[in-house]
Amino acid sequence: MQDFLQKAKQSSRIVATLSTEIKNSVLLQMANALQENTSYIIEENSKDMKNAKENNLSSAMQDRLLLNEKRVFDMANAIRQIASQTEPVGRILDGWVTKDDLNIQKVSIPIGVIGIIYESRPNVTSDTAALCFKSGNVCVLKGGKEAENSNQAIAKILQNILEKNNLPKQAISLLPDSSREGVAKLIKEDKFVDLIVPRGGEALIRFISENSSIPVIKHDKGVCHIFIDKDANANKVISIVINAKCQRPSACNSIETILVHDDIAPYILTGLQEELKLQGTQLKGCAKTLEYIKVDFAQENDFYTEYLENILNIKVVSNVNEAIEHIQKYGSGHSESILSENYTTINKFLNEVDAACVYANASTRFTDGGEFGLGAEVGISTNKLHSRGPMGINDLTTFKYKIYGQGQTRK
Amino acid sequence: MQDFLQKAKQSSRIVATLSTEIKNSVLLQMANALQENTSYIIEENSKDMKNAKENNLSSAMQDRLLLNEKRVFDMANAIRQIASQTEPVGRILDGWVTKDDLNIQKVSIPIGVIGIIYESRPNVTSDTAALCFKSGNVCVLKGGKEAENSNQAIAKILQNILEKNNLPKQAISLLPDSSREGVAKLIKEDKFVDLIVPRGGEALIRFISENSSIPVIKHDKGVCHIFIDKDANANKVISIVINAKCQRPSACNSIETILVHDDIAPYILTGLQEELKLQGTQLKGCAKTLEYIKVDFAQENDFYTEYLENILNIKVVSNVNEAIEHIQKYGSGHSESILSENYTTINKFLNEVDAACVYANASTRFTDGGEFGLGAEVGISTNKLHSRGPMGINDLTTFKYKIYGQGQTRK
Structure with a gap:
């Protein structure tokens, strides 16, 4: 696990500094690759569907899991839409000159490595991967067991495009140990992972909030x-x-x-x-x-x-x-x-x-x-800090201060 | 503990909606009260100093603990400075009109109840209490054992002013159980506390990060x-x-x-x-x-x-x-x-x-x-999310979206 996460962390420095042009080109290649591999994706998805039927998943759950030509096409288009969004990295959020004539800029930067824990719908895999990549982040994805074949297939296609562009495939990773124990380990690795986003049932979110040593942005219930x-x-x-x-x-x-x-x-x-x-x-x-x-x-x-x-x-x-x-x-x-x-x-x-x-x-x-006009969303945050409400691409960034001096020392 | 925190939470709704005028008036009364009670504060502080000597605290630690007339005067002036800062609540951070003609405003609001864990210097008690109050937050303070008498005296004076103004004294509270176990309990009370800010040694910060179910903004080391x-x-x-x-x-x-x-x-x-x-x-x-x-x-x-x-x-x-x-x-x-x-x-x-x-x-x-020009600071955040670097009064706020409609429903 640590080896795997260390590679993810190392990749994050490469992804963080990619130009808008390269990121968008890679995303468009990913969208095309998903479409070109439609039959492969559907084939892998049918394995999940077969298991779902054997395990008597509810028809609602089965419907969420199902991929067909139309849905793969929609997944590809979602990535194209994400590529078309305004660059979220490098926005100057604030700026001023201090009494010592230091020029301070507050600039948006990627968060780093983001662990995302979710269920069912396989399109979340490609949506989230694209949102994280566009915002210069590395994602570690942990989908539901019921969608494992579909998620593996989607991730493999996206990773192929990364490698074709000489980028580390770890920039879009599936958690190798997708068991509950794997999640329990992941949320303690604060040296390598900067944020955990759990989307799912109350018990899962509770477990993660109580045990994570990494900051958590919850996608909890709405009453x-x-x-x-x-x-x-x-x-x-x-x-x-x-x-x-x-x-x-x-x-x-x-x-x-x-x-x-x-x-x-x-x-x-x-x-x-x-x-x-x-x-x-x-x-x-x-x-x-x-x-x-x-x-x-x-x-x-x-x-x-x-x-x-x-x-x-x-x-x-x-x-x-x-x-x-x-x-x-x-x-x-x-x-x-x-x-x-x-x-x-x-x-x-x-x-x-x-x-x-x-x-x-x-x-x-x-x-x-x-509806807010933020474009594709990671979800709806019920956290009070950092991100609240609809979580768009800008919410996948944090900031640093760049300070331009001319030799100043503190008095 | 839960009773105590429930009262803090209830007070937070009152403090959150106070006008700038009232907040500033209360802060100036607090500053005057500290000055007027200088001899009482020094008397209580001398008990801490006596214990410090008996426990052979280092001379550096003793110096940090010591209060004298000049230092109490500085504490009062720090509060006056905080009162003079621009209102941090209600800033419109962003705003736009959606395709459905909804008018969205992203507005800064107080965080709620903030638990602050710190050591030694008793002026942190009044500084932090004033920063939290000015930004519409309730603070639950847990200072060091070595400064207990000084902190109690300072808190009592500030609470008196709250009560004189018909405000709940729980808006500025000292954690009743200031033992390690008390802290361990506090950081699990996510229903009542919205943020934990630990300032102190590495071991303390590690313990809190690993065990808190409440978001934590660390003030960790600088290498x-x-x-x-x-x-x-x-x-x-x-x-x-x-x-x-x-x-x-x-x-x-x-x-x-x-x-x-x-x-x-x-x-x-x-x-x-x-x-x-x-x-x-x-x-x-x-x-x-x-x-x-x-x-x-x-x-x-x-x-x-x-x-x-x-x-x-x-x-x-x-x-x-x-x-x-x-x-x-x-x-x-x-x-x-x-x-x-x-x-x-x-x-x-x-x-x-x-x-x-x-x-x-x-x-x-x-x-x-x-130095940044942010005014008094809560500390320097080594978190990557929500607040990073010098943490001023605006970093003690979060936001909500206010959405103004004219009968719109979603299509």
Whole structure:
């Protein structure tokens, strides 16, 4: 493991200083190579699919695992899109001249070696590898066991292109020991690895946060809310709530709970219930909600749950403060929205709610690299430090200070 | 412990939204209160000093621990300076309009609850408390056992001012269990604490990095270098090397090693040796160095050592690449400097050396919040993520996205 990681670390110095021109040329070659090897990739993927069927993976899981011609084409195009993004390395983030006439520049640089732990979808392998390469980083990828053949095939094709360009193939690596023990070892190697990004189940993320001696940027759950204020515009309420809950309930930026101001509850809950019924949404309500509409009773624990399904909690609150209190207690700091036309209430909500993304009069479903206009994303960070919310290519950089002097010494 | 931290967390929501006016008024009251209670502080400090003598603490340690009228006055003035700094919360760091006409603002916000673990100097207690308060954060302070009475006295005075202003005194807290076990517990409380900043010995920092489930920003050692290129201006060399080594050898931004280009070594080593002799510097050299001047032989391990004393390693290298290789292998990513008049060599060095601060033609001693013009500093981060190098008040903030819509749903 240490040998392998040492090579990754050494490669990182080469990748960090590649020119934009070379990086983009290599990425475009990678995209073409994936397309040219479509049948090989599908062949290897079919081994994973066979195992998945034998192991009775859910049909949803099987669908995520499956590669076909269209999906390989999409993977190649994602790499082309990443190549077209603005160079993330070398941006001058800040700069000034000190009292001693030192010229200080704060410049973006690659992070170094990034370990990424993920599951299922094999396109994550090529997406992440391309994002890391574009930002001058080396990636150590640990995909799911169920996708092992697909991931190996994809990595091999990308590595071939690296070697054709006289670049170290370790710049895009799969973790050699992909067992749980392998991960446990990886997250202790702080001499060689600069960042760990876990995407996956709560238990995995918990294990990594507690045991890693390397900084971790979590992609954890989203328990998101919409607060419908008494001054909400009723026309916007239904479309936004339906979009935020029903468009893709399995997404982390979908909502779990709506908080409804007591003054507006009698006027909107019946209508909302009817519309959500058409969407097949299962509703659970607090005691107060049950006074207005007939739904299941929401238990305390329901408010903590990330459903990832078409289920919605309703809680009636008496003011914006109670809504904020509820969000701070039950929310996961992901995406929170207020529907209101009241300037002061909106201002209070946006200022006081502590979450990666706080919205006024919009669906929480916009928390996404593509929707934000950041391009392809590594994921959505639920960390509070370094990167928060949609994590684009610029979030895969850190910085250093370059200081230009003319012989200065400190007084 | 959990009760205590829960209160700290609750206070953090209050402190986070205080206006600049209130924060500054409270800070100025704190500064005055410290001055007014000078004799009480000195009285409590004398208990620590008595223990220090009984425990035979080194005279350097005793000097760091000592408080007198002048030093309390300086503490008060440091708080006044912090109050005068530009508001770090609410800065708009970035902003744009998306394809769906969402108006996105990336806004700086406080981090939340920050645990700070440090040693000896009691002024760190008031400095850090003021920096955290100014940036809207709650601090949980764990000072050294040797300064316990002094720290308690200082915290009590600051907390009194909080209470006088109807603010929760938990906004500035001392960790109730200040034992090693207390620290071990603290760094697992990720529900209540958002960041741990350890300042101290290597063993402490290692322990915290390996065991914390909370993000850590380390203030670790500085193994810093100056590379004297063949194109260095000899007039600048001696003054910069002497400044970087001898002005304050115990500082982390002092150098441990000079790397001398082989072409210039015969012309400058003798002169450097003479000048450094006048400063009482003990020199150790590589085999090649010993061909030019008579000094002790530098062992492999010497190059890894942060001396914190007036000792300097010399290594002769054949080019800038060898210098960079050496720095990447032995350096701690703190501060590195090149002395050269060659545009291309400087560019290569500044681009390829991975450290918080990379200098051209200046002393590494400038790596400091005050020298950078950042105002009072929390310390010098040797982390690669979130904060790197001198950590000023803005580094005590993170960000959230505020998104202003007009009813948008995702397509």
